[in-house]
Amino acid sequence: MRVAVFSTKPYDRRFLTEANRETGHDLVFLEPRLSPQTASLAGGCGAVCAFVNDDLGAPVLERLATNGIALIALRSAGFNHVDLPAARELGLSVTRVPGYSPYAVAEHCAGLVLSLNRRIHRAYNRVREHNFALNGLLGFDLHGRTVGVIGTGRIGVRFTRIMTGFGCRVLATDPYPSDDAVAAGASYVPLETLLAESDIVTLHCPLTPQTQHLIDERRIAQMRDGAMLINTSRGGLVDTAAVIRGLKSGKIGHLGLDVYEEEADIFFEDLSDQMLGDDVFSRLVTFPNVLITGHQAFFTEEALRNIATSTLASVTAYERDGSVARVPPDALVQAPTPA
Numbered sequence: 001m002r003v004a005v006f007s008t009k010p011y012d013r014r015f016l017t018e019a020n021r022e023t024g025h026d027l028v029f030l031e032p033r034l035s036p037q038t039a040s041l042a043g044g045c046g047a048v049c050a051f052v053n054d055d056l057g058a059p060v061l062e063r064l065a066t067n068g069i070a071l072i073a074l075r076s077a078g079f080n081h082v083d084l085p086a087a088r089e090l091g092l093s094v095t096r097v098p099g100y101s102p103y104a105v106a107e108h109c110a111g112l113v114l115s116l117n118r119r120i121h122r123a124y125n126r127v128r129e130h131n132f133a134l135n136g137l138l139g140f141d142l143h144g145r146t147v148g149v150i151g152t153g154r155i156g157v158r159f160t161r162i163m164t165g166f167g168c169r170v171l172a173t174d175p176y177p178s179d180d181a182v183a184a185g186a187s188y189v190p191l192e193t194l195l196a197e198s199d200i201v202t203l204h205c206p207l208t209p210q211t212q213h214l215i216d217e218r219r220i221a222q223m224r225d226g227a228m229l230i231n232t233s234r235g236g237l238v239d240t241a242a243v244i245r246g247l248k249s250g251k252i253g254h255l256g257l258d259v260y261e262e263e264a265d266i267f268f269e270d271l272s273d274q275m276l277g278d279d280v281f282s283r284l285v286t287f288p289n290v291l292i293t294g295h296q297a298f299f300t301e302e303a304l305r306n307i308a309t310s311t312l313a314s315v316t317a318y319e320r321d322g323s324v325a326r327v328p329p330d331a332l333v334q335a336p337t338p339a
Contacts, residue, residue, distance in 0.1 A: 151205030
């Protein structure tokens with residue numbers, strides 16, 4: 001099948017090309033993001049392969065369907081950027097990669113916790129300037145601290161195991177409690193209890209209408225004073241303006257983000273020679289207790305290999321007999337609901 005691969009970076013080309021040796025599809029690598037203006041580039045293809053910041057709203061899907069596209073193959077686990085009702089109405093099948101490497105994201109989340117706690121990012125810059133003073137770098141032992149895990153899917157369970165390995169008490173909340181999470185050492189509690197008792201709060205749930213701004217002004221007020229907040233899931237889970245107010249007041253003591261709700265025009269691009277037009281993001285990076293990475297939690301050799309293999313396997317299955325693992329119609333209700 002001829003597949004238009006949007007938002008192509010060198011690493012996408014490398015891993016998809018390697019995986020395609022077994023499947024033999026005709027991959028058309030396109031650097032631009034998928035948008036109403038670029039959708040026509042998929043002309044002559046039967047499938048589109050899209051990433052997290054590609055536009056898969058109704059107008060784009062209509063253009064793709066008109067151009068003969070039958071399959072949308074997401075090389076991501078998240079699908080909040082896809083208008084699923086419009087896709088179903090247009091007869092478009094949508095597949096995703098739900099389990100490419102939960103270890104990658106869980107380990108990156110742990111890295112953010114450790115770096116923020118021990119101010120490793122600040123210490124690195126100090127030492128490079130021959131400043132070896134320790135003032136302002138005081139951290140705390142993770143052992144004995146309480147960690148709140150919101151969302152206990154594969155990533156949440158693996159992060160729980162990492163934190164219990166440090167000797168942490170782990171509280172969890174999820175509308176679908178996991179036996180694996182309990183076996184890993186988590187105790188399920190209501191969300192307000194988790195926020196009130198946790199020294200560290202991490203987000204591991206999908207972005208849906210129910211979880212949009214799950215962490216808002218009211219939820220931040222319920223958190224323990226000086227708590228650490230980590231988000232490696234989707235930017236829209238956090239109300240950024242409310243978080244900035246929490247940082248300014250000291251309610252939030254540390255903030256670690258690998259995602260940002262307005263990241264589409266920023267992340268995955270080299271903007272080092274430009275002025276950022278996003279004043280909110282620019283404000284965030286001025287805080288010394290904030291550490292932001294550019295949506296790289298998934299970025300490991302194993303994850304990229306699994307993403308490429310799984311994505312092309314879905315294309316192969318669809319081409320063969322239409323038997324793809326579609327995003328379920330009821331997926332939007334499978335998310336933590338605020339307590």
